Amino acid sequence: MDPKNSINTIARKAFGHLMGCFKNKIGEAVSTNDAIERILICRPNHRLGNLLLLSPLVQELESTFPNSEIDLLVNHSCAIQLYQNYDNVNNVIVFPKKPFKSPIKYLRALVRFRSKNYDLAINAVMESCTGRLFTSISKARFKFVGDDDADKTERHIAKQVIYSLREFLPSIGVISNDAIPPNLDLRLANEELIHGGSLVYDIVQNAHPIICLYPNATGTEKWWLDLYGHLQKVFPDVNIIEILPKENSPTIGVGVPFLYANDVRELAAIIANTDVFIGPDSGMMHLASSSLTPTIGLFSVTDMEKHKPYNEGSVAIQTHGLKINELIVLVENTLYPNIST
Structure with a gap:
C-alpha cells in the first residue's frame, strides 16, 4: 500500500474519532443581534466550488447581523477575490493546502488566526473534520461546529448549514432569519x-x-x-x-x-x-x-x-x-x- 494513502487513511480515522469531541459552545445569551459583531466562518478548503458555496451563508449572516464583520478561514487566497464585493467580509485567513510542505506559512496563519477574538465562530460544513477543529480552537464566545441531531431534510451543502445555524442561534439569544436561503452570488459589479x-x-x-x-x-x-x-x-x-x-x-x-x-x-x-x-x-x-x-x-x-x-x-x-x-x-x-x- 502507498505510504501516503496509509497516512491519509489513518488521519481520516483519527479525525473521525475526534469529531465527537467537538461540541457547540453556548455561553450567556446576548440581548440583541447587534451584540454579535465579529464572526468567523471556517471552511479550510481550496476548491473553487466549495469556496463559492459559502456565499449563501455569508449573505445569511449579513442579513442576521448587518453590523458585523466576517472573517473567512480557507485554504486558497482566491477567496479574497471571490468576496471582494461583500462589504461585511473583513479578512480572509489563508492556511496552506499542504501544511507539511509550507510549515512557516502554516504557523504564520495559525498565529494570525489565534490572535483574533470573535463573538461567533461557524463551521460551514458539518462533515468537515478540520472545519470542526478550527472552529473549536478559535477564540470565540459562541461556537457552532454542527449538530449531529439536526434535521437532515435539507441536504444541499450551501443550505444545510443555514438551516442548522437558524436552529442554533436562538439558544444564544439571537433572532434568526426565516427567509428562503439566498442563491450563490459573486456580486459582479x-x-x-x-x-x-x-x-x-x-x-x-x-x-x-x-x-x-x-x-x-x-x-x-x-x-x-x-x-x-x-x-x-x-x-x-x-x-x-x-x-x-x-x-x-x-x-x-x-x-x-x-x-x-x-x-x-x-x-x-x-x-x-x-x-x-x-x-x-x-x-x-x-x-x-x-x-x-x-x-x-x-x-x-x-x-x-x-x-x-x-x-x-x-x-x-x-x-x-x-x-x-x-x-x-x-x-x-x-x-x-x-x-x-
Whole structure:
C-alpha cells in the first residue's frame, strides 16, 4: 500500500474519532443581534466550488447581523477575490493546502488566526473534520461546529448549514432569519458585467441568445460533439460558445468559438453574459451559478442533491442513461421558459 494513502487513511480515522469531541459552545445569551459583531466562518478548503458555496451563508449572516464583520478561514487566497464585493467580509485567513510542505506559512496563519477574538465562530460544513477543529480552537464566545441531531431534510451543502445555524442561534439569544436561503452570488459589479459582455460580443458579433458549454472533465469528445450538433439543429439562431481552462485545448473544436480568462471574476462576467450554461458538477458550474446564469448541471459521480445549482432557471440532471433529446428539452425550457415545449 502507498505510504501516503496509509497516512491519509489513518488521519481520516483519527479525525473521525475526534469529531465527537467537538461540541457547540453556548455561553450567556446576548440581548440583541447587534451584540454579535465579529464572526468567523471556517471552511479550510481550496476548491473553487466549495469556496463559492459559502456565499449563501455569508449573505445569511449579513442579513442576521448587518453590523458585523466576517472573517473567512480557507485554504486558497482566491477567496479574497471571490468576496471582494461583500462589504461585511473583513479578512480572509489563508492556511496552506499542504501544511507539511509550507510549515512557516502554516504557523504564520495559525498565529494570525489565534490572535483574533470573535463573538461567533461557524463551521460551514458539518462533515468537515478540520472545519470542526478550527472552529473549536478559535477564540470565540459562541461556537457552532454542527449538530449531529439536526434535521437532515435539507441536504444541499450551501443550505444545510443555514438551516442548522437558524436552529442554533436562538439558544444564544439571537433572532434568526426565516427567509428562503439566498442563491450563490459573486456580486459582479456593473463594470465587470459590461467588460464581460464586450468580450462575448467580440466573439459572437450579434444579439442572439448564447449557450455556454463547459465540456471539461465530463463525458467524451464524441458525446459533446453529438450535443453540439443537436443544439445547432434545434437552435439555428442561437450562438454556442465553449468555456475552457486556459491550459486546455477546446474539446469540441469544429470551429466553435471559445473563451477563457485567467481572472475568475472576468470568467464569471463572461458567463453572466450568456443565457444558459451547460457543464459538469465542478467549480466552473458553481461559478456559472454564482454569476446568476441559468445553469444545467450534469452529475454522474457526486451527490446531486448536495451540490446542484439552485439559482433561478437552473436544474441538475443525472447523466447515466441521459438521452441528448432530454437535455435539449431542458435547454429549450431554460432559453424560452414562457413557451410550451
